[in-house]
Amino acid sequence: MFSESILCNWDPEPFREALSRAGYTRQGLEAADLYRPGDAVARTHLAPKLLPADSSLLTAIRLFDLGEPVSGKDAMALFGSNLLGLMRIGLLEGLGNDLVRSAAKIDATEQGWFAFDHAAALVAAKPDYVMGEGNSSRMLTALATGRKGERVLDLGAGAGWGALRLAERGCRVTAADISARALGFARFNVLLAGLDDIEIVQGDRFEPVAGRKFDAIASNPPFVISPQNTFVFRDGGVKGDGFCESLVRRFPDYLEEGGIAVMIFNWFDEDPERWDERPLAWAKDRGCDVWLFRSDRHDPAEYAFRWLRESGRGRNPKPEDLNEWTRYYRELGAKGINLGFLAMRKRTGKNWQRSDSRAEVKVVATAGEEIRRIFDNQTWLNECGLDDAAILAMRFKVPDGIRAETDMVLDRGWGMRTIRLRSSGQLSYDGQVDEFILRLLEVCRSGGTPGDQLKEILAKPEFAGTKGVDGQIASLVREMVRHGLLLPAL
Ligand SMILES: C[S@@+](CC[C@H](N)C(=O)[O-])C[C@H]1O[C@@H](n2cnc3c(N)ncnc32)[C@H](O)[C@@H]1O
Numbered sequence: 001m002f003s004e005s006i007l008c009n010w011d012p013e014p015f016r017e018a019l020s021r022a023g024y025t026r027q028g029l030e031a032a033d034l035y036r037p038g039d040a041v042a043r044t045h046l047a048p049k050l051l052p053a054d055s056s057l058l059t060a061i062r063l064f065d066l067g068e069p070v071s072g073k074d075a076m077a078l079f080g081s082n083l084l085g086l087m088r089i090g091l092l093e094g095l096g097n098d099l100v101r102s103a104a105k106i107d108a109t110e111q112g113w114f115a116f117d118h119a120a121a122l123v124a125a126k127p128d129y130v131m132g133e134g135n136s137s138r139m140l141t142a143l144a145t146g147r148k149g150e151r152v153l154d155l156g157a158g159a160g161w162g163a164l165r166l167a168e169r170g171c172r173v174t175a176a177d178i179s180a181r182a183l184g185f186a187r188f189n190v191l192l193a194g195l196d197d198i199e200i201v202q203g204d205r206f207e208p209v210a211g212r213k214f215d216a217i218a219s220n221p222p223f224v225i226s227p228q229n230t231f232v233f234r235d236g237g238v239k240g241d242g243f244c245e246s247l248v249r250r251f252p253d254y255l256e257e258g259g260i261a262v263m264i265f266n267w268f269d270e271d272p273e274r275w276d277e278r279p280l281a282w283a284k285d286r287g288c289d290v291w292l293f294r295s296d297r298h299d300p301a302e303y304a305f306r307w308l309r310e311s312g313r314g315r316n317p318k319p320e321d322l323n324e325w326t327r328y329y330r331e332l333g334a335k336g337i338n339l340g341f342l343a344m345r346k347r348t349g350k351n352w353q354r355s356d357s358r359a360e361v362k363v364v365a366t367a368g369e370e371i372r373r374i375f376d377n378q379t380w381l382n383e384c385g386l387d388d389a390a391i392l393a394m395r396f397k398v399p400d401g402i403r404a405e406t407d408m409v410l411d412r413g414w415g416m417r418t419i420r421l422r423s424s425g426q427l428s429y430d431g432q433v434d435e436f437i438l439r440l441l442e443v444c445r446s447g448g449t450p451g452d453q454l455k456e457i458l459a460k461p462e463f464a465g466t467k468g469v470d471g472q473i474a475s476l477v478r479e480m481v482r483h484g485l486l487l488p489a490l
Contacts, residue, residue: 001090001103002184010089012191014082019106019113022078024060026108032057042108063092064106067118069099091115091188104185107132111168113192115185116159122231122311128181130159131233136264137161140220142425143341145260145368146171150215153254155205155247158233160186160198162218167195171216174199176208179232206250214254217261221247224307225266225337227328234311240332241267245282248342252286255346262343262371268334272297275338276355289347291374292355293427294340300329303337345375352382358430366401367425373399373484374428380488381481388474392451396444396477396486399424404438421485428484440476444486450477 019025029035032050035042044065051058059078062068075083075092083100086092092100104115116132131137141162146152148170154163157175159182167173167190175198177183183200190198201208222236223244229235236243244265251261269275276292283290298306304325308317329337340357354374386394401424407417419438423429436457443453450473457463457473480486 001181002188003090004184004187006089007184007187007191010085010191012194015079015086016113016192018056018079018082019060019108022056022060024057024064024108025113026110028057029108034061063100063102064104065108067102067105067120069095069101072098072100075100089188104188105132109133111165113189114159114161114164115188115192117185125230125311127230128179128232130179130182130185132159133161136220139341139363140218140262140264141165142363142365142367143262143264143343143371143427144216144218145262145343145371146173146216146218151213152216152218153209153214155217155219156221157186157200158182158220160189160200162220163198164189164193164195166218167198172197172199174201174209174212174214176201176203176206178202178204182233205247206254209254212254213256213259215256215259217251217254217259217263219247219261219263221263221265223265225268225303225329225332225334226307227324231311234307240334241265241278245279248279248282248344249286251344252288252346255288255344257346257348260343260345260371260375262341262368264341266303266337266339268300268329268332268337269297270333270335272336275336275357279342280353280355283342283344283353286344287346287348287351288344289351289375289379290353291343291371291378292340292353293343293361294338294355294357295361296339296359297336298339300334300337301326304329343371343375347375347379349379350382352378354378361427361430363427364425367427370423370425370428370484373487377481377484377487380490381478384488388471391474391477392454392470393449395447395449395489396481397489398441398445398486399484402441402485404433423483423485437476437480440473440480441485450474 023032029042034044034047044061047058047061056078059070059074062070079086091102091104093103094100105118106113106115114133117130121129144166146166146169150171152166152171152173154173154175157163157177160175163173163175175186180202183202186200190196221244222234224234225241226235229237247263255261267279279292280290304322305317308321403422405420408414409417418432421429421433440453454470454473457469477486
């Protein structure tokens with residue numbers, strides 16, 4: 001479906017108008033109480049109860065959300081004479097008996113419409129099932145470092161969620177994928193979004209971009225570690241985490257100097273204490289600084305259970321499948337499976353590697369900027385060669401959007417229990433701090449130096465004459481720089 005030669009003559013405007021007129025938009029669904037802000041999924045299953053039988057919104061929901069057939073009369077009422085065009089491009093198909101159905105699911109998202117496969121294709125284990133905007137798609141979009149005007153490769157672009165979001169930022173995007181079917185959806189989505197300047201190329205991994213270099217690469221590859229090779233979106237077809245390893249080893253060849261590749265992935269460890277060892281080894285000596293970030297670690301049996309359930313649309317996995325998966329992990333020597341991302345920046349010079357682990361990571365749209373800060377700041381820390389006195393005399397910038405949340409408890413009066421500090425993208429820092437750190441950020445933000453805070457502290461009677469405060473503040477500054485909360489004002 002969605003062949004390039006047919007789509008190139010398709011005008012999406014009447015289709016967009018029909019969907020908008022029917023109210024099949026995020027706002028329209030909210031107005032009809034079929035989507036409540038904050039809900040993870042729409043309440044569109046209630047549509048047949050809440051909407052009149054002849055409503056165009058109900059027809060759109062049945063076609064594009066519930067995946068149900070509708071009558072030719074209802075489809076005509078929704079699309080008028082454009083119905084034939086939608087059949088010609090393969091979006092709608094006739095079933096006989098005057099019934100019509102949609103070959104694609106189309107979500108009405110906050111960012112606009114997005115087409116992919118109905119869940120029935122997943123349940124039927126269709127190998128070329130094309131996924132929609134999942135958590136990993138949204139996560140990658142937030143982490144991607146591409147800025148306006150930069151050339152960005154979305155490797156394993158699928159139906160194009162990330163490519164679209166990057167194009168909206170003004171990036172010059174190349175969307176690459178092995179699946180012709182996924183790229184058909186991507187073409188359709190690009191047209192539907194009215195963004196026609198995304199390059200779409202097909203092939204295995206880097207094959208379609210051989211010899212080219214990018215300012216940024218973003219990849220949400222088929223990262224699931226499994227004994228199966230059932231789905232092209234999920235299983236890379238290489239043993240263990242070998243598919244992701246093959247990408248990490250080759251990212252540097254496709255990056256410009258200063259370019260950053262970010263990949264969401266899963267990897268196994270052979271020892272919980274050495275969880276970061278294998279991915280860091282893949283990326284070693286390749287002319288890149290490397291940041292490995294772990295957000296979770298699963299026991300192999302738990303991992304197998306989760307993925308088998310996910311691919312079976314919530315049904316409990318069969319014991320024989322669970323056995324097959326856990327036996328596979330034993331044979332690999334996997335003690336645990338880690339979830340997270342790896343970022344690498346190409347840089348001539350003495351490269352560094354770093355790993356961090358933090359649970360419950362929910363990054364927001366500006367996380368890619370925080371990845372850039374981590375690369376800049378870690379390099380500065382390694383190379384600045386400044387002693388404590390020089391650090392205290394320096395000026396630092398504080399990025400916008402840092403938040404502190406306090407938790408207080410009422411005893412006789414209000415007492416502060418904890419202060420939680422979050423970087424704007426919630427990636428580089430999210431943890432408990434004390435009032436000294438809050439004050440340090442405030443002093444730096446208002447143009448002062450860490451040395452000014454030192455004077456302030458030593459002026460307090462309870463600290464007068466205390467030794468070592470200067471060293472403590474300097475190491476606090478280094479720690480804040482490490483987390484991208486203070487930026488050297490060079
Ligand atoms: C997890 S999906 C991600 C889709 C999309 N980027 C997103 O975030 O929603 C992985 C994608 O990788 C593609 N893929 C699988 N094997 C590939 C290969 N050898 N080369 C390029 N892409 C591949 C799949 O077709 C699928 O679209």
